[in-house]
Amino acid sequence: MNYPSIHLENVINEFSKLPGVGNRTALRFALYLLDEDERTSEQLAESIRKMRSEIKLCKHCFSVSDTEECEVCRDTHRNHSLVCVVENIRDVMAIENTNSYNGVYHVLGGVISPVDGIGAGDIKIKELVERIAKEDIEEIILALPTTMEGDTTCFYINKMVKDMDVKVSAIARGVSIGDNIEYTDEVTLSRSILNRLPFDKIYGR
Amino acid sequence: MNYPSIHLENVINEFSKLPGVGNRTALRFALYLLDEDERTSEQLAESIRKMRSEIKLCKHCFSVSDTEECEVCRDTHRNHSLVCVVENIRDVMAIENTNSYNGVYHVLGGVISPVDGIGAGDIKIKELVERIAKEDIEEIILALPTTMEGDTTCFYINKMVKDMDVKVSAIARGVSIGDNIEYTDEVTLSRSILNRLPFDKIYGR
Numbered sequence: 001m002n003y004p005s006i007h008l009e010n011v012i013n014e015f016s017k018l019p020g021v022g023n024r025t026a027l028r029f030a031l032y033l034l035d036e037d038e039r040t041s042e043q044l045a046e047s048i049r050k051m052r053s054e055i056k057l058c059k060h061c062f063s064v065s066d067t068e069e070c071e072v073c074r075d076t077h078r079n080h081s082l083v084c085v086v087e088n089i090r091d092v093m094a095i096e097n098t099n100s101y102n103g104v105y106h107v108l109g110g111v112i113s114p115v116d117g118i119g120a121g122d123i124k125i126k127e128l129v130e131r132i133a134k135e136d137i138e139e140i141i142l143a144l145p146t147t148m149e150g151d152t153t154c155f156y157i158n159k160m161v162k163d164m165d166v167k168v169s170a171i172a173r174g175v176s177i178g179d180n181i182e183y184t185d186e187v188t189l190s191r192s193i194l195n196r197l198p199f200d201k202i203y204g205r
Numbered sequence: 206m207n208y209p210s211i212h213l214e215n216v217i218n219e220f221s222k223l224p225g226v227g228n229r230t231a232l233r234f235a236l237y238l239l240d241e242d243e244r245t246s247e248q249l250a251e252s253i254r255k256m257r258s259e260i261k262l263c264k265h266c267f268s269v270s271d272t273e274e275c276e277v278c279r280d281t282h283r284n285h286s287l288v289c290v291v292e293n294i295r296d297v298m299a300i301e302n303t304n305s306y307n308g309v310y311h312v313l314g315g316v317i318s319p320v321d322g323i324g325a326g327d328i329k330i331k332e333l334v335e336r337i338a339k340e341d342i343e344e345i346i347l348a349l350p351t352t353m354e355g356d357t358t359c360f361y362i363n364k365m366v367k368d369m370d371v372k373v374s375a376i377a378r379g380v381s382i383g384d385n386i387e388y389t390d391e392v393t394l395s396r397s398i399l400n401r402l403p404f405d406k407i408y409g410r
Contacts, residue, residue, distance in 0.1 A: 041257035
């Protein structure tokens with residue numbers, strides 16, 4: 001399609017890079033912004049820019065944060081000897097939303113996926129092992145997606161830490177196979193944390 | 206939902222103002238931008254800001270343009286005595302895409318809709334009448350949505366110009382009733398322009 005303005009075309013190109021956004025949706029976004037007050041565009045642009053430049057990864061758990069140390073890691077009322085290992089911050093938000101977990105997190109930033117070229121060195125597994133060696137951690141809960149990649153990552157982590165003084169558990173299989181953590185309803189997710197079982201029981205060795 | 210960062214929350218709030226975007230989609234957009242290079246965010250923010258501040262409305266037809274006068278109005282090969290009256294620039298783009306129209310446009314910027322508080326004075330009808338009085342216009346083609354509001358607007362415009370020396374036609378009813386111009390397939394839309402009929406034949410008076 002030909003656009004009557006190069007600026008409009010640029011916005012449409014940029015918007016359609018977003019996941020699930022095609023040219024038509026991008027055009028709809030652009031025309032909405034043109035219809036609205038200039039402040040709406042200004043605020044959207046500013047918030048995007050600010051988020052990207054200001055947001056930090058927590059130095060302990062690699063969750064996103066406005067400070068060096070995230071809110072969860074700073075909270076002294078939480079159980080810092082219990083670490084929930086998740087794929088990404090959407091999972092942290094989903095678990096936080098259940099209001100049934102009082103430990104801290106470790107965000108891997110992905111799972112091992114040879115197909116996508118993601119190996120163990122590309123995600124924060126080394127950092128997790130270092131945390132276990134350095135901090136006083138009693139138990140890690142593996143809350144990774146119940147997919148081939150998630151399982152592979154679980155096995156790998158279990159192998160890396162099995163000689164260390166830490167209990168390894170995995171969230172209960174209330175989460176249906178093939179689903180991602182973030183889309184699970186809160187009751188199932190909450191129960192799967194409460195009913196966690198030792199690694200060997202879950203993975204049947 | 207609680208977000209771990211105020212900057213993330215701001216972006217999600219701003220994104221979810223866009224049409225059809227809820228909190229979950231907004232979060233997906235935000236996390237995509239966090240995963241990508243900082244340049245992706247920078248370019249998106251810059252293109253939004255630039256579009257909103259640089260884009261102009263053509264002084265003749267009120268279509269969007271990068272210059273005072275849009276490309277269509279500047280084109281001396283087009284028939285400037287034939288004016289197609291449309292609701293918005295999406296309609297201009299849709300008609301331009303058919304490659305079967307050689308006249309110029311007049312973008313009303315809306316249709317009369319008392320329910321939404323949009324009266325005849327809120328859209329560019331006065332400017333259309335002034336154009337007809339001032340310029341050498343032989344015919345206007347009403348290409349407004351075939352809805353109650355579109356029809357109301359057609360009747361109103363016809364009433365305003367009926368004592369002037371201009372032919373009023375409307376696009377043929379190949380466009381199905383209740384549909385908007387922009388979603389019509391190109392063949393139907395192209396045919397509806399070729400088969401246009403005088404106002405009275407279309408509106409059956």
